[in-house]
Amino acid sequence: MNSWSxxxxxxxxxxxxxxxxxxxxxxxxxxxxxxxxxxxAERRYPEVAAHLRSCGPCAEDLEGLLAAIRADLAEx
Amino acid sequence: MTMKAAGxxxxxxxxxxxxxxxxxxxxxxxxxVEGTQREHAAARLHEMLLRAARAETRRRSGQLRISGPELxxxxxxxxxxxxxxxxxxxxxxxGESRFTTWAYKFVIFEVSAKxxxxxxxxxxxxxxxxxxxxxxxxxGLDPARExxxxxxxxxxxxxxxxxxxxxxxxxxxxIVLDAVxxxxxxxxxxxxxxxxxKTMFDARRKLRAxxxxxxxxxxxxxxxx
Numbered sequence: 001m002n003s004w005s006x007x008x009x010x011x012x013x014x015x016x017x018x019x020x021x022x023x024x025x026x027x028x029x030x031x032x033x034x035x036x037x038x039x040x041a042e043r044r045y046p047e048v049a050a051h052l053r054s055c056g057p058c059a060e061d062l063e064g065l066l067a068a069i070r071a072d073l074a075e076x
Numbered sequence: 077m078t079m080k081a082a083g084x085x086x087x088x089x090x091x092x093x094x095x096x097x098x099x100x101x102x103x104x105x106x107x108x109v110e111g112t113q114r115e116h117a118a119a120r121l122h123e124m125l126l127r128a129a130r131a132e133t134r135r136r137s138g139q140l141r142i143s144g145p146e147l148x149x150x151x152x153x154x155x156x157x158x159x160x161x162x163x164x165x166x167x168x169x170x171g172e173s174r175f176t177t178w179a180y181k182f183v184i185f186e187v188s189a190k191x192x193x194x195x196x197x198x199x200x201x202x203x204x205x206x207x208x209x210x211x212x213x214x215x216g217l218d219p220a221r222e223x224x225x226x227x228x229x230x231x232x233x234x235x236x237x238x239x240x241x242x243x244x245x246x247x248x249x250x251i252v253l254d255a256v257x258x259x260x261x262x263x264x265x266x267x268x269x270x271x272x273x274k275t276m277f278d279a280r281r282k283l284r285a286x287x288x289x290x291x292x293x294x295x296x297x298x299x300x301x
Contacts, residue, residue: 004225007215011284012297020270028173028181057258061184068128068180
């Protein structure tokens with residue numbers, strides 16, 4: 001790894017990335033799929049997966065939603 | 077409101093895990109009717125979302141630098157606002173997930189928005205103060221290996237100054253150099269997360285194209301996993 005790889009990764013953009021609006025709209029469906037099988041969620045919604053790799057706030061929301069779902073499942 | 081027949085998983089739901097229809101339909105019905113039923117359902121929903129909001133604020137407390145009653149107050153506000161939003165939008169629920177998952181999404185978004193607002197309560201340097209000295213720290217550029225990245229950093233700064241629009245430069249400076257969280261910038265600029273992200277997306281693409289054209293970065297990066 002070179003000394004500037006993190007900067008290069010930050011500047012990279014994925015044309016499949018459809019942005020926050022799409023990700024936020026689909027996040028509950030994506031999260032439920034990901035709870036069972038994260039790769040299935042990525043295959044079903046590549047535009048959301050591409051976005052979540054680049055958007056810290058949306059990725060953070062997904063983490064929170066997954067935690068809530070798991071806590072819910074653990075209680076039931 | 078469109079609900080699938082019991083037993084058939086809604087489009088988009090996990091194929092092998094049908095959404096429990098009865099519980100979801102109970103929630104939707106109870107929150108859609110007028111009167112005592114809805115009041116009871118709203119109270120149960122608030123209790124459920126407050127638990128989730130408390131867990132989420134605890135999980136993200138490192139971003140907040142608050143604790144105790146103040147953190148709990150933020151969780152209460154997020155849960156209360158989420159309940160209002162859910163009741164207002166109950167007609168938009170399409171049964172593509174469990175109702176509870178859809179509802180949790182609202183409270184998670186509320187927590188994010190409130191954390192964004194909370195950011196500005198801390199004393200900070202003015203947003204316009206673009207300090208390029210922070211770049212190495214931001215991207216893990218090792219001072220001991222400065223000879224490897226000095227020209228790249230200089231070219232990036234030049235591209236930011238010459239290639240970006242004023243708005244793109246402002247957003248780039250705030251997020252990258254001033255480390256303003258995106259949700260906090262949304263509040264400051266009266267914008268949306270999607271709009272700010274799109275601005276950064278276009279800026280990143282433009283900057284990388286310039287750095288590739290001038291030979292500072294490889295044309296074909298290693299794709300992120």
